[in-house]
Amino acid sequence: MTVPPDTLTGRTGEAPAATAEESELLVRVLGALLREDVVGLRTRGTVLERPDGPWLRLPAGEATGALLLPLGPDGYQGQYAARLPLLVRESDGARLTSTDEVLAALGELADPADRPGFEAFAEECRQTLATMRLHTRTREEVEAVLAKRHGPDADSWLGLDGGLAYDTLAARLDHPVYPTARGRLGLKESQLRSYAPEFRPRFALRWLAVPRGAVTVPGGEATLPRCWPTPAELGLGHLSDSHLALPVHPLTLGDPLHEALGATGLERDAVLSERAMLGVVPTLSMRTVAVAADPRLHLKLPLATSTLGLRNRRTIKPPTLIDGAGGQRLLAKVLAREPRFAESILQADETVYAHAGHELLAVLCRRYPAGLEDSAVVPMAALLAPAPGGRLVIDLLAERYYGGDPLALLDACLTLLFDWQTTLFGYGIGLESHQQNISLVLDEGAHGTRLRLLFKDNDGPRINTVRLRDTLGTDAPAPADFADPRIFAADDQPVLDLFTTITVHLCAGSYAFGLARHGRAPLDRLLALVRDRLAEAVERLGTAPGEPGAALRSHVLDAGHLPVKAMVSAGTLLSKERSGAADINKHYTTGPNYLLSAVT
Known part of the structure; x- marks a missing residue:
């Protein structure tokens, strides 16, 4: 049947009111799906003018029937955006007001080979919603932490240490485009509180002693930071001559680390120290941590999780370390030819790294320029x-x-x-x-x-x-x-x-x-x-x-x-x-x- 206009504008068949976080997330998800023309939303849909504004009608299959999406102006990366947090099933006027319902309906229109992706995205949305709610209820708690560690006034947060406080604020803000950026697949609330930048935690790294012959350090071990612990300092003095320590993020312990050691044949020769050493603070990217005693030094460590998409894993493939160093050297050549940028464009040094041939056994040692202590250092994302x-x-x-x-x-x-x-x-x-x-x-x-x-x-x-x-x-x-x-x-x-x-x-x-x-x-x-x-x-x-x-x-x-x-x-x-x-x-x-x- 055709849905009458009053049903489309929400005056009949009301679903229970969604929370602010649910509505915000669904609008962003619908906008992204429309922008990316998922299941032909843009190319197969027809815009209908209704008394309350434009709606998009998507002809659908036998099981679902046509779907209707209320539209509003966008202009940023699409002509239209989702106007209301809902999708309407034309046949019976049912209002789909959760990401689970919307993705199930759209998944029915997708090629069967793609339906697992819709189910995965639904889980991504569920985790993001839980994170958004967590952010809402912990706002005052985190502000108190920032005031204690950095001072009560944000405009006085200076230097690279102050930049970590701005990272915390940025981590609580949505990505301009990706709708579920605040979600991190597979992580529990306790893990977010302990390791995610939006909570400004501090923790110590774990260390894995790896046979020196299995570790690649392009510049030699002498280029590693002075804070690098020796096997002896980690309680593994018997390995001092034969092994080198690699840092391991606590979230990578357990099955992910065991699988990495098995894949590289290091399960018998690599030894995980019982001691946690080197206090660090997560940055906006989470897998990159700042050394608390030396905020100029950041360590980029692989994590067995994903952000900005199921396939966007937070591991570190060793070839990317080569490319990061190569990219920096290339930019240095350009800067040498463009002296007018000498005082205005700053680059972090990314030429020091180590890896043991696996995406979970790697570290980038990023060193920031000196002399920023009296400057506000603020990521654009904040x-x-x-x-x-x-x-x-x-x-x-x-x-x-x-x-x-x-x-x-x-x-x-x-x-x-x-x-x-x-x-x-x-x-x-x-x-x-x-x-x-x-x-x-x-x-x-x-x-x-x-x-x-x-x-x-x-x-x-x-x-x-x-x-x-x-x-x-x-x-x-x-x-x-x-x-x-x-x-x-x-x-x-x-x-x-x-x-x-x-x-x-x-x-x-x-x-x-x-x-x-x-x-x-x-x-x-x-x-x-x-x-x-x-x-x-x-x-x-x-x-x-x-x-x-x-x-x-x-x-x-x-x-x-x-x-x-x-x-x-x-x-x-x-x-x-x-x-x-x-x-x-x-x-x-x-x-x-x-x-x-x-x-x-």
Whole structure:
């Protein structure tokens, strides 16, 4: 039967009221599924105009019948977003108001080979909902912890130690695109409280003594941090001459570690120390921990869990360590040729690492630059997070450094960010430097506020080999210098895709839409700011035919549509064989170009 309009607007057949967290999650999930055209929502659906606004009608199969989704305007990465937290079954007017119900209905429309992915995503949603509720009820508790460890006023959290407090705030904020980013598959509440950044815990690492011959340390053991314990300090003095210690995250103990040792044939020769040593604090990425006694030193450790999708495992494949070091060396070459960025672009050192040939037996020793103790070091991911007291982090920073004007802070950030990233594009380089991988470094200098950008995680770039050779000549690395062949391409397209989905969408567009949502300025003004600053950076590259700026103008500024990450499809819903994703973090669909609306 056809559902009458009053049922569609919710005046009959009411389901029990959902909690705020449930409604928020379902709207985000429906929006992501619509954006990624899951089961043909976009391409097979028909938009119907109803008295309360537009609805999408998706023709369906015999078991389910047609489905109806209330639509609202989006504009960020899709034309439409979900307007209400529900999906309606047209045949009987049933209102599906939970992620379980919605994914079950949509899963019925999917190819049978894909249905396990819908079930997995439903579990991902359940875990995310539990985490969201946990965050809600522990907000005051965590704010008290931050006040005790870092001080009561967020605008006084300085240095890399203060940055850990901002990581805690960012970990309680949703990802701009991925709807279930706050969930970590398989972890219990007690484990989140003990090891997740949103609780600002401190814990000690465990250590595994591994035969030296089984461990790769490219720079030699002397390059490892001075805090590295010896087997003797771990109570394994009889192994001092033959073994080297590797850190193990407590969450990797048990079955994951046993399986890794079995896979590498080390189960008899590697010895787990009974002693926990070296106090650490989790950073925003969770698997990366800061050494409490030396916040400049971060250790990236593999975890046997997933975030941002079932297939997005938090392990560390040894080849990525090679690529991270190679990426850093490449960026150092560019910085040496671009002295105007010498004081404004900072890089973490990622050249020291060790592994024993398995994705759970590895560590990256990341060292941050010195001299940041008097600066605010704030991950971009924290800017729209509420600080203790309820004000946004960006407002607190703007009050301290930009006369209370958050748009002035955003303007300064975009100017430097676009200048650097377009310069890299001119060399044929695109970085996967999303909000979590860039920190703002703010302080007061002799000439007023100084803004710098601090980058980390260089293991997943995309490089146009032709453009790189043209600009760096003999200094250009060869593809053989990296482990992942997907890094290199013979044209700009992969670099453009990465530039757009990471730098433009996540590091610029999301703040325009986010600040507009928070009422800081009209959306058109914020989008005009993004477009103007990007256009200025593009012009500096040159926009004549064949010049790099021409590609950015054509494919980003003036394109009718822009690439959009299909993160749910590639990360959980579909197998790689079904999605065709060569890289689940670089699998795309398309969305509207919101920069076109800023053209004056």
